Amino acid sequence: MYPMEMEIVDPVAATGIFQFAWALIAWPLLVTAILLLAGKASNSWGHLLGVAGAVGDFVLAVVLWIQMIGTEVPNRAVKVPVTEWMTIGTMSVRADLLVDQLSILFALLVTGVGSLIFCYSIGYMAHDPNRRRFFAYLNLFIAAMLTLVLADNYALLFIGWEGVGLASYLLISFWQHRNSAALAGKKAFLVNRVGDLGLLCAMFTMFALFGSVNFNQVNHAISGAPATWITAIGIFLLVAACGKSAQVPLQSWLLDAMEGPTPVSALIHAATMVTAGVYLVVRSHAIYELTNAASLAVMVVGVVTLLAGAWVGSTKDDIKKVLAGSTMSQIGYMMLAAGIGPAGGAFAIFHLFTHGFFKANMFLGAGSVMHAMDDDTDMRHFGALRKVMPWTFGTFAMGYLAIIGIPPLAGFYSKDHIVVAAWERGPVFGVLAMIGAAITAFYMTRLMMMTFLGDKRWAEGIHPHESPAIMVGPLVVLAIGSAVLGVVLNNAIQVWLAPPTGHHPHELAWYHVPWQGWATLLLVILGVAVGYLVYRRPIAFDAPGKVNPLVYIGRNDLLADKFNHLVFVRGGGALASGIALVDDVIVDGAVRSLAGGTKGLGGVLRRTQTGYSRSYGLTMVLGAVIIAAVLILGRLG
Amino acid sequence: MDPNAYLILSAILFTIGVVGFLTRRNALIAFMSAELMLNASNLAMVTFSHVTGNLYGQVGAFFVMVVAAAEVVVGLAIIMIIFKTRRSASVDDQSQLKY
Numbered sequence: 001m002y003p004m005e006m007e008i009v010d011p012v013a014a015t016g017i018f019q020f021a022w023a024l025i026a027w028p029l030l031v032t033a034i035l036l037l038a039g040k041a042s043n044s045w046g047h048l049l050g051v052a053g054a055v056g057d058f059v060l061a062v063v064l065w066i067q068m069i070g071t072e073v074p075n076r077a078v079k080v081p082v083t084e085w086m087t088i089g090t091m092s093v094r095a096d097l098l099v100d101q102l103s104i105l106f107a108l109l110v111t112g113v114g115s116l117i118f119c120y121s122i123g124y125m126a127h128d129p130n131r132r133r134f135f136a137y138l139n140l141f142i143a144a145m146l147t148l149v150l151a152d153n154y155a156l157l158f159i160g161w162e163g164v165g166l167a168s169y170l171l172i173s174f175w176q177h178r179n180s181a182a183l184a185g186k187k188a189f190l191v192n193r194v195g196d197l198g199l200l201c202a203m204f205t206m207f208a209l210f211g212s213v214n215f216n217q218v219n220h221a222i223s224g225a226p227a228t229w230i231t232a233i234g235i236f237l238l239v240a241a242c243g244k245s246a247q248v249p250l251q252s253w254l255l256d257a258m259e260g261p262t263p264v265s266a267l268i269h270a271a272t273m274v275t276a277g278v279y280l281v282v283r284s285h286a287i288y289e290l291t292n293a294a295s296l297a298v299m300v301v302g303v304v305t306l307l308a309g310a311w312v313g314s315t316k317d318d319i320k321k322v323l324a325g326s327t328m329s330q331i332g333y334m335m336l337a338a339g340i341g342p343a344g345g346a347f348a349i350f351h352l353f354t355h356g357f358f359k360a361n362m363f364l365g366a367g368s369v370m371h372a373m374d375d376d377t378d379m380r381h382f383g384a385l386r387k388v389m390p391w392t393f394g395t396f397a398m399g400y401l402a403i404i405g406i407p408p409l410a411g412f413y414s415k416d417h418i419v420v421a422a423w424e425r426g427p428v429f430g431v432l433a434m435i436g437a438a439i440t441a442f443y444m445t446r447l448m449m450m451t452f453l454g455d456k457r458w459a460e461g462i463h464p465h466e467s468p469a470i471m472v473g474p475l476v477v478l479a480i481g482s483a484v485l486g487v488v489l490n491n492a493i494q495v496w497l498a499p500p501t502g503h504h505p506h507e508l509a510w511y512h513v514p515w516q517g518w519a520t521l522l523l524v525i526l527g528v529a530v531g532y533l534v535y536r537r538p539i540a541f542d543a544p545g546k547v548n549p550l551v552y553i554g555r556n557d558l559l560a561d562k563f564n565h566l567v568f569v570r571g572g573g574a575l576a577s578g579i580a581l582v583d584d585v586i587v588d589g590a591v592r593s594l595a596g597g598t599k600g601l602g603g604v605l606r607r608t609q610t611g612y613s614r615s616y617g618l619t620m621v622l623g624a625v626i627i628a629a630v631l632i633l634g635r636l637g
Numbered sequence: 638m639d640p641n642a643y644l645i646l647s648a649i650l651f652t653i654g655v656v657g658f659l660t661r662r663n664a665l666i667a668f669m670s671a672e673l674m675l676n677a678s679n680l681a682m683v684t685f686s687h688v689t690g691n692l693y694g695q696v697g698a699f700f701v702m703v704v705a706a707a708e709v710v711v712g713l714a715i716i717m718i719i720f721k722t723r724r725s726a727s728v729d730d731q732s733q734l735k736y
Contacts, residue, residue, distance in 0.1 A: 609735050610732065610735065611731075611732030611733060611734055611735030612728070612729055612732050613667070613728050613731070614658070614659055614660075614662075614667075614728060614729070617655075617658050617659055618659055621655055621659070
């Protein structure tokens with residue numbers, strides 16, 4: 001089924017501008033340090049420096065990208081030596097960077113979408129006294145994310161992996177005076193630790209088998225490893241990807257992560273960080289090509305999550321949580337594509353790229369709506385915002401059309417390829433991916449109907465208004481990206497990504513749509529129609545108390561919190577008290593009874609110590625008699 | 638000369654000493670009984686020396702005598718002091734040393 005001989009691209013040594021690729025990481029890190037150390041002194045100019053952190057990086061990334069386009073294809077993967085990190089015996093880990101087609105694409109996405117979101121944040125966080133700290137954390141995130149995607153080995157990738165986890169934690173609980181935000185941050189941190197365990201186990205296994213965690217060396221050595229261990233590494237990496245990308249069963253943190261400021265949700269929890277799991281799987285494609293079981297597991301996780309996310313998205317009333325469920329669902333599509341193998345990897349990144357645009361666009365649009373509605377997120381209190389917020393509505397509509405996959409917008413192409421690839425891998429996956437597309441159309445239509453169309457259901461004293469230009473500008477740019485990127489990148493991206501994903505592209509014309517594409521489009525139109533007909537009716541201001549079980553489960557995040565509470569909190573507690581009981585009864589019991597026995601024996605023996613010298617004498621005589629008897633009997637025997 | 642007679646005498650003396658030590662309360666009598674046991678063993682050792690034809694037993698007897706003499710000095714002094722302070726020479730009255 002899979003081609004056994006893989007083409008592994010060996011990176012060439014860095015020359016020219018590539019030698020300075022480390023500045024991509026160093027510059028935002030420097031900005032973070034300045035903003036955090038300067039403190040209140042930088043309040044007046046901190047946000048401008050913060051934006052410069054992202055924009056400067058974007059410029060450098062574009063320069064590197066242009067340089068790479070000018071390079072011949074075999075020499076496009078570039079190794080940038082930075083420093084020796086650690087040497088233990090004969091084993092050495094270097095902190096080097098790898099700039100290739102995949103990582104430069106990520107760098108462009110992170111810094112490009114990042115720059116827009118940074119600009120937007122100037123307006124969104126204008127009234128927050130801690131705006132400077134917010135920009136410091138955002139820059140920390142950019143530095144960590146670029147470390148993640150530019151690392152040339154799993155150990156350095158892990159540093160970035162933890163770094164984005166830290167930045168995510170800091171930003172989710174940015175408004176830490178709200179208890180729910182503090183709790184959500186902790187939850188995200190804890191669930192991510194479970195995934196980290198997977199990545200650590202994968203690294204340990206690689207060290208044990210190959211003595212190296214360098215991507216290139218692992219890719220070369222992997223085919224010689226025992227099949228069981230290849231599968232194990234694949235599963236470990238999948239666990240890591242599940243944690244970071246909020247895939248079932250480690251999805252529960254993403255919905256709570258919406259407690260963070262909306263630009264954070266857009267940048268970290270929609271466009272970039274949560275897609276790190278997809279990056280990890282695509283980057284490790286050489287491993288997954290050799291293990292059918294692990295790549296099948298990736299596909300199953302992807303399909304389950306794309307349906308679970310759509311389910312959650314269909315039931316929530318909170319606009320950000322609908323978008324969060326939708327993010328889970330779209331990342332599920334990417335995981336599905338990444339699990340398909342070389343043919344899917346490029347499409348996974350394609351969808352990741354377009355999703356980065358249209359989802360960031362919609363999150364920022366939701367932020368704009370919240371800004372207008374006095375930070376209310378309940379869609380039941382919206383309605384009819386189309387007229388008062390025309391720019392937000394227009395840009396949001398582009399994102400909406402893109403995500404449900406209306407041609408010729410971006411989502412149509414990227415999702416279409418995944419559906420076709422899934423269909424070729426197995427009809428079950430293809431059908432489920434199509435159903436997911438229909439549900440996506442339904443819940444996004446529901447969101448549009450409840451937010452922008454229909455009747456006014458505004459709370460008293462709310463006077464919605466369009467957001468300032470600094471917020472609308474990024475929305476427009478992202479909306480244009482959502483509209484045109486599909487056509488622009490449709491064929492180019494898979495040719496571009498062919499070397500790092502091991503894919504042999506075939507020509508994909510933007511006007512050619514296979515039958516699966518038409519079928520999906522039909523289902524999408526059906527979903528839109530159902531959504532329109534259902535939510536055309538008046539919507540209650542308050543959520544109904546009694547709902548059917550499907551809605552109930554969706555509203556409660558698929559009962560994941562209840563499950564975790566029951567199994568891990570209560571179960572873990574029971575296990576701990578069980579162990580405490582064993583310690584108390586058996587271990588302590590043994591020690592205590594030994595002490596008690598010795599004491600009791602002492603109490604008995606103490607009585608022989610009478611103080612009467614005659615009784616001592618008797619004891620001595622008896623002892624002597626016994627010894628004599630033993631001696632005599634021994635002599636006789 | 639039959640050495641068994643000496644050994645039997647030694648055993649009789651030792652037994653008298655033991656019984657005396659265990660039955661009499663008076664410290665001086667107990668002391669005398671202890672001396673009797675020591676001398677019974679001396680007699681046995683001298684007899685063995687005679688039987689085996691070397692001097693080891695006799696040397697041992699001398700050692701016992703020397704130690705017994707020293708013991709008498711210390712022991713009698715203790716008994717004197719106890720009698721002076723407690724007006725009693727009964728060994729059963731002197732049971733506080735267990736503390």
